[in-house]
Amino acid sequence: MAGRVITITSGKGGVGKTTATANIGVALARRGKRVACLDADIGLRNLDVVLGLENRIVYDLVDVVEGRARLRQALIKDKRLPDLCLLPAAQTRDKTAVKEAQMLKLVEDLKKDFDFILVDSPAGIEVGFKNAIAPADEVIIVTTPEVSAVRDADRIIGLVEAAEKPAPRLIINRLRPAMVKRGDMLDTKDVLEVLAVELIGIVPEDEGIITSTNKGQPAAFDDRSPAGGAFTRIGQRLLGEDVPFMVFDDSSGLFDRVSKFLKR
Amino acid sequence: MSFLTRIFGQPHSADLAKERLQLVLAHDRMNIPPATLNALKDEIITVISHHVDIDRANVQVEVARSAEGNRLVMNIPVLGLRAAREAKATAARSARGRKTR
Numbered sequence: 001m002a003g004r005v006i007t008i009t010s011g012k013g014g015v016g017k018t019t020a021t022a023n024i025g026v027a028l029a030r031r032g033k034r035v036a037c038l039d040a041d042i043g044l045r046n047l048d049v050v051l052g053l054e055n056r057i058v059y060d061l062v063d064v065v066e067g068r069a070r071l072r073q074a075l076i077k078d079k080r081l082p083d084l085c086l087l088p089a090a091q092t093r094d095k096t097a098v099k100e101a102q103m104l105k106l107v108e109d110l111k112k113d114f115d116f117i118l119v120d121s122p123a124g125i126e127v128g129f130k131n132a133i134a135p136a137d138e139v140i141i142v143t144t145p146e147v148s149a150v151r152d153a154d155r156i157i158g159l160v161e162a163a164e165k166p167a168p169r170l171i172i173n174r175l176r177p178a179m180v181k182r183g184d185m186l187d188t189k190d191v192l193e194v195l196a197v198e199l200i201g202i203v204p205e206d207e208g209i210i211t212s213t214n215k216g217q218p219a220a221f222d223d224r225s226p227a228g229g230a231f232t233r234i235g236q237r238l239l240g241e242d243v244p245f246m247v248f249d250d251s252s253g254l255f256d257r258v259s260k261f262l263k264r
Numbered sequence: 265m266s267f268l269t270r271i272f273g274q275p276h277s278a279d280l281a282k283e284r285l286q287l288v289l290a291h292d293r294m295n296i297p298p299a300t301l302n303a304l305k306d307e308i309i310t311v312i313s314h315h316v317d318i319d320r321a322n323v324q325v326e327v328a329r330s331a332e333g334n335r336l337v338m339n340i341p342v343l344g345l346r347a348a349r350e351a352k353a354t355a356a357r358s359a360r361g362r363k364t365r
Contacts, residue, residue: 147285154293154329157329158293180278184278185278186278186281186282186285187278190282194289196329
């Protein structure tokens with residue numbers, strides 16, 4: 001069976017695409033799926049450090065595309081999770097180093113050996129983004145509850161539609177329940193109303209993401225991490241499981257505490 | 265939230281964010297050059313004014329996104345239905361005519 005290709009993108013930089021890719025990859029691999037994480041951000045490689053695999057890179061994506069290395073040589077197997085692999089981006093080249101047809105071929109090859117291919121898209125709407133979207137069977141858009149990120153997400157939704165991909169699904173990242181409660185942050189329903197897309201996950205702001213990235217150990221390894229747990233649930237939803245969305249109750253008076261689960 | 269807004273007279277920043285987003289996205293989604301849009305607007309206004317009195321200064325055009333796709337939405341304030349008024353006037357005239365007969 002051919003693997004599912006899921007591209008994670010956002011338009012705006014710094015909203016958590018790479019963190020989302022790494023953590024969803026870990027979540028899926030922990031459930032026994034064979035996962036390849038592909039860093040499509042040529043020239044600004046980062047998925048390797050977030051996954052903690054930066055010291056093991058020998059060949060990269062551009063080496064494979066240009067025939068200097070075989071796919072199998074370039075793939076880095078995560079020792080913590082044998083079902084998780086990384087195909088790193090090149091750091092010394094730029095986004096024009098890969099053509100769309102080469103990207104399609106590369107992903108087609110990966111599909112034979114993996115259940116999921118997660119493509120970490122670069123920010124922006126130029127060639128790197130287009131290359132990342134081209135092989136996608138599904139698209140996940142990451143946004144934060146901020147005007148600039150939501151605006152860019154809207155633009156990306158239009159471009160994904162124009163590329164004739166299925167309707168993208170949305171991750172709202174770095175939600176701060178206390179700020180939402182006092183009316184100083186866009187709430188999930190506001191963002192969904194404005195963007196008119198399907199939600200696949202809400203990830204609360206969590207300092208644990210910074211410490212886990214410091215260590216190169218994605219939060220989804222840790223079942224007690226709030227953000228890690230949110231990414232784990234996104235993985236479950238991708239596997240078709242009916243997982244309730246966390247709701248941050250506005251009326252209970254409990255700041256910053258998840259007060260109930262709602263069945264969607 | 266809205267009663268607090270009324271008491272303190274100041275909207276929460278999240279409400280402002282949502283309003284500003286909706287406005288900016290209405291423009292972004294249009295993706296039509298302003299000249300084309302103005303021509304479109306003028307032509308539609310001309311056609312509609314043949315039948316209905318409208319408030320030309322307050323016509324709004326935007327593109328709204330929904331699950332079914334994008335929709336071009338025009339908001340045209342109506343001052344009066346010309347056809348309805350004319351029909352009423354005609355009816356009144358004929359009623360007067362019947363009385364005098």
